[in-house]
Amino acid sequence: MNRRNLLKSLGLSIGAAVISTEALAKLSDNTYAYSLPANPLHKLLDKPVTAITLGAGSRGTVYGNFATKFPDQLNVVGVAEPNKFRNDRYATQHQIPDQHRFNTWEEVFKQPKFADAIIISTPDNLHYEPCMKALAMGYDILLEKPIAPTEKECRDILKLAKKNNRIVAVCHVLRYAPYFVKMRELIAQGAIGDVVSVQHFEPIEHLHMAHSYVRGNWHNSKETTPIILAKSCHDLDIIKWVINKPSKRIAAMGDLKWFRRENAPEGSTARCTDGCKVERECPYSAIRHYHDNRKRTFVLDLPADKSTHSEVIMDRLKTTNYGRCVYRMENDQPDHYVTTIQFADNITASFSMEAFTSYHGRRTRIMGAMGDMVGDMEELVVNDFRTGKELKLKPKAEDVEGYKNSGHGGGDWFLVHDFVQAVSQQDPSLLTSTIDESIESHIMGFMAEESRKRHKVMDIKL
Known part of the structure; x- marks a missing residue:
């Protein structure tokens, strides 16, 4: 059988109903690049789904960008954002009229319902109330993870979504990434037999950690959510989803070891801009990261005129947390975190979240x-003990423009695409991350944090 006929017979070009390493070993090349198929349940829309975005920061912009590129599918008709710069930018991008621009989420719900859906990309501690209000008013919801800061609030949202028969899609975008979709397919098809154990690793990357969880919006778990939820509920979720077994028990350990005041180098200052004597050699120099290398500057709300960027960045470093010394923040998020999970059928999994790496991109061994x-996430290598053959799979997906290194493997826009279809057809089964499906991994996260603090193995009760 030649390569073309084999690919055709296996259906690889349209999604692979069956993939076995034995069959693929017949190919002359054991490396195969693939993309996700078009979902046969998707339909042409008579009109785009309309949505209001609450929170026009990074994640709100990612989902809004889908509407910019695919206006026939999604139309953003309203925005709530207290930051004037971001509100103006978002409203201009989506041509939102003044009467549908709001400073706070509360103002949106003082209006009669004027869209099909609400996109909630507010800070973590502002997910619950707008979500409950949106459900009460009959909106479908695209809800950024984590669902809410407490288990009770998560369960409340689930209960109201079911009562009002509304769609709540949780942004567990890794479920939509071709890499993890194929991993799940292969396991379900028995490519490696019964799963025995999983090792999953999330290297945050040291500068990302400093940016988001030391200086950034998630630096204080009491004001937002614990890092196991803020960052790693993706990972708990994807482990559970890929092996497709319920979780039973979890144990966790971790702490804040390095980003502490006692580790501040001699000669350092409250801000990198205050004449710090070690700024030039410090790996966490805000001046080098944001000003010299222009990394992650989207949080600084830079004006369109690039000629002013240098001056504006330095001003932001003198006035915001992004210019503060990483050893002198009010941060409490662990910079290393390990969990051990027992699933049904005696499957065990270990998960490690680590700040101190020079790289990012999740790694998995099953x-x-x-x-x-x-x-x-760049390549999946499958070995078959029965044949001794090795297969290498390389996923292909379009990542969000301007977010090529999102770390989500293209899952962001696949999620929005499915959400639009689910809302248009009023069929939540078109989504793999409805709140019904996603709540278990949140409970895993809450129990992991309890385990870490109480030094106990915790049962997971759904």
Whole structure:
């Protein structure tokens, strides 16, 4: 059988109903690039789904960008954002009329319902109330993770969504990334036999950690959510989703080791701009990161005129947390965190979140009775013990423009695409991350944090 006929017979070009390493080993090249198929349940829309965005920061912009590129599918007709710069930018991008621009989320719900859906991309501690209000008014919801800061609030949202028969899609975008979709397919098809254990690793990357969880919006768990939810509920969720078994027990350890006041170098100052004597050699120099290298400057709300950027960045570093010394913040998020999870059928999993890496991109090893998988989101390598053959799969997906290194493997826009279809058809089964499906991994996260603090193995009760 030649390569073309084999690909056709296996359906690889349209999604692979069946993939076995034995069959693919017949190919002359054991590396295969693939993309997700078009969902046969998707339909042409008579008109775009309309949405109001609450929170026009990074994640709100990611989902809004889908509407910019695919206006026939999604139309953003309103925005609530207290930051005037972001409100203006978002309203201009989506041509939102003044009467549908709001400073706070509360103002949106003082108006009669004027869209099909609400996109909630507010800070973590502002998810619950707008979500409950939107459900009460009959909106469908695209809800950024984490669902809410407490288990009770998560369960409240689930209960009201069911009562009002509304769609709540949780932004567990890794479920939509071709890399993890294929991993789940292969496991379900028995490519490595019964799953025995999983090792999953999330390297945050040291500068990302300093940016988001030391200086940034999530630096204080009491004001937002614990890092296991703020950052790693993606990972707990994807482990559970890929092996498709319920979780039973979890144990966790971790702490804040390095980003503490006692580790501040001699000669350092409250801000990198205050004449710090070690700023030039410090790996966490805000001046080098934001000003010299122009990294992650989207949080600084830079004006369109690039000629002013240097001056504006330095001003932001003198007036915001992004210019403060990483050793002198009010941060409490652990910079290393490990969990051990027991799933049904005696499957065990370990998850490690680490700040101190020079790289990012999730790594996963899955051990099965008849083979194993090793991957880094760029490539998935499958070994079959029965044949001794190795298969390498390389996912192809369009990442969000301007967010090529989002770390989500293209899942952001696949999620929005499915959400639009689910709302248009009023069919939540078109989504893989409805709140019904996503709440378990949040409970895993809450129990992991309890375990870490109480030094106990915690049962997971759904």
